[in-house]
Amino acid sequence: MAIPKEGYFQLEQGRYGPIYPRTPANYGFTIIAKIKPGRETAVREYGATIEQAVAGQPEVLAPLRLHYLRWVIFDVGSGPHFMYQGIFDTDFDKYLEDAVALFVKTGITTVFVNLEGWPDDWKTNLPAVIKFFRDNQRPSFLEYGEYPYVTADEVKKALRVKSALSAMLDQMQ
């Protein structure tokens, strides 16, 4: 699906800003922001932090309804930048507060303190946090999905059915 520059076909007002449409790759966002000087290592270390959080509590990211998460640091000549790309099954506008609450709980929010533009009063100023995400969100102009419009839950369900059927067939031998 090719998407206009704004990220949507028709402006539909959500609670915090425009609604981005569901695409064959469901919903997602791409946050790109410049890393504060000297903080690159701190950002990288969050990879391990999140890995540990999930290892300790596998369901911890469930409210985000994620398919995929990719965190990338890149430098194309203007200093290191952080890209947070997520593909998920929930409309960004609908679950923003739940996502922020989750980030605070798991410590993910603290990766953002290393980025330029992140509000200092983030702990008490939810509107400013939401503004940061909205301002640094770069909508995609093309999205493709090999299994379009399928949620992660449906994929997991189908895999469980397949696994159960296979087990049953094996037991019938």
Next chain:
Amino acid sequence: MLEFDDIQHFVLTRVPAVTGRYEFLSFQEPSQGRGWLAGIIDKVESAQAAAAGIEEGKRWVSVALTWTGLRALGLDGGSLASFPEDFRQGMPARWQVLGDTGANHPDRWISGFAGPDLHAIVILFARNVAERQRSTEEHQAYRARTPGVTLLSSLDVDAIPPFDQARDHFGYRDRLTQPPIEGTGVEPTPGSGPLIKAGEFILGYADEDGPPAGLPQPEILSRNGTYMAYRRLQEHVGAFREFLRKHGETPEEQEWVAAKLMGRWRSGAPLALAPDKDDPALAADPQRNNNFTYAKTDPHGYATPLGAHIRRMNPRDTAVNIQRRRMIRRGATYGPPLREGSAEDGVDRGVAAFVLCASLVRQYEFAQNVWINDPNFHELGNERDPIIGTQDGTFDMTIPKRPVRRKITGLPAFTTVRSGAYFFLPGIKALRYLATLSESAR
């Protein structure tokens, strides 16, 4: 800890009233609006005063302002700008967020509500009709003495007899769930869930996220106040009864369909505890009638359908962050009841309700946008709330059932939004602050 002597009774107290009246006002000049407000503050009871006098009390008065109303009273630009975006825009401008499309769009509302002239609401609840009449005349005389205060519109509200329990025009028992608020001393009924921090409902107190932050300025104006979404829903009783007859061959089946739409039998008994047959004894027992959850006992909705009204309005243990999504509800029915067996008479009847919360965008608008009007709530695909969702004849209702689920398509609209507004319900001290704003502050 909670300043009961400053919080308006409306937030915390259900009063023994069977009748009432809402008056919607517009102020011509700030000094005139303030003059009217100054004279009415003494009639606005705090939670403490109302509780103390509940046995003898005959009538209860509440006052709230829209954002344009605060401006019309002469509140300065800095204060006005410190109110949140949702309240400043007002409910009509938020139509897309709320899903108020088609017949529910503000362009179709009762006149006077969708514009900036709606400044204040005065809510009267009275123990009986005689007292309502007396109070109405008293306020009319008072308005005659305070110039520059226009009555934009009014609505008389009346409980539907018999008065033993609160009921709406569709026959459903109402007011069975209340959020349990920390610090009020009210013992929550079993199943209400953990106590919720007062700041989720009243400004100036810690909420589920922490200490109060980002409140409107000055503090004397916001402390002990709250936001209130007013919503007048016409109830199309004829269409509702016709729908039940169409989808239920016997009276028992019709009651079953009615229960599946709501999530409770019309008696109030929850499907979660009485999935197959109504249980009036259960309905009448507050120790039992709210004591249920969904995640473990009914994940697929065989008892309470996933899209049923009460499951949408309060997903209980199947929603994340539920402590941040609760709301206080108040309100009343209006219009004469349509007798059972009578044909639709076209008379305007319905509910005129208030939803109180500390953040309209996070609580009220979230419920409307994500739970009520999102066709994909719980991945249902093409379903909105069957009772208060915006229905245009194209949405479905799935009723999980063994061996095969039942799916009703083309749900008609049982309700229509006739008007609504966002109000700020100030504390008593805040009302005095507003009444004494000086002209030079602007």
